[in-house]
Amino acid sequence: GESVGLHLPTLSVQEGDNSIINCAYSNSASDYFIWYKQESGKGPQFIIDIRSNMDKRQGQRVTVLLNKTVKHLSLQIAATQPGDSAVYFCASRAQAGTALIFGKGTTLSVSS
Amino acid sequence: DTGVSQNPRHKITKRGQNVTFRCDPISEHNRLYWYRQTLGQGPEFLTYFQNEAQLEKSRLLSDRFSAERPKGSFSTLEIQRTEQGDSAMYLCASSLVLEGSYGYTFGSGTRLTVV
Numbered sequence: 696g697e698s699v700g701l702h703l704p705t706l707s708v709q710e711g712d713n714s715i716i717n718c719a720y721s722n723s724a725s726d727y728f729i730w731y732k733q734e735s736g737k738g739p740q741f742i743i744d745i746r747s748n749m750d751k752r753q754g755q756r757v758t759v760l761l762n763k764t765v766k767h768l769s770l771q772i773a774a775t776q777p778g779d780s781a782v783y784f785c786a787s788r789a790q791a792g793t794a795l796i797f798g799k800g801t802t803l804s805v806s807s
Numbered sequence: 808d809t810g811v812s813q814n815p816r817h818k819i820t821k822r823g824q825n826v827t828f829r830c831d832p833i834s835e836h837n838r839l840y841w842y843r844q845t846l847g848q849g850p851e852f853l854t855y856f857q858n859e860a861q862l863e864k865s866r867l868l869s870d871r872f873s874a875e876r877p878k879g880s881f882s883t884l885e886i887q888r889t890e891q892g893d894s895a896m897y898l899c900a901s902s903l904v905l906e907g908s909y910g911y912t913f914g915s916g917t918r919l920t921v922v
Contacts, residue, residue, distance in 0.1 A: 738900070739850065
């Protein structure tokens with residue numbers, strides 16, 4: 696079945712550094728991927744998404760890279776700020792009409 | 808409309824009691840999802856609705872769990888005969904199915920503690 700996971704449970708960076716959070720997925724038929732940020736006591740918040748026909752998409756300070764050959768997804772955060780400290784989840788969709796499946800999450804800690 | 812609203816925010820119940828949670832999605836969103844999240848884990852899919860039709864249910868959704876969305880607007884999730892293992896954050900999300908955009912907007916969740 697579908698499973699989505701992250702390589703590292705925690706990541707600590709200094710303010711101003713670039714952060715890279717990685718995710719591996721198992722279903723080669725997955726057609727849509729998304730990154731969420733979750734702060735303590737809140738629901739997940741949408742960051743950026745990408746469809747399987749793309750390999751890169753950029754947002755404001757964030758970039759998502761998709762490597763379908765190795766079934767790997769990454770989130771890059773430029774100039775990381777203390778406000779970026781949170782748990783980051785990747786999620787994917789197996790096919791149209793199915794729900795998103797989430798990975799376990801990476802806790803990003805930014806120190807100033 | 809300020810987003811997805813979930814009530815209550817917290818619920819403490821004794822084992823064996825029934826509980827019901829409510830979710831009010833973003834008004835123009837036609838899809839509504841329920842997820843469960845335990846500490847340190849990602850959200851686990853439970854079920855989703857398109858309008859009033861329940862289109863998908865996870866194997867995690869035991870027969871003690873039931874969800875409804877009677878008029879295609881708000882939804883309720885009921886857990887009967889609660890067990891300690893039901894303690895978790897229950898998240899609701901909604902989305903509007905548009906070509907190219909499939910992201911969900913989540914509520915802040917209902918934290919259930921079964922004692």
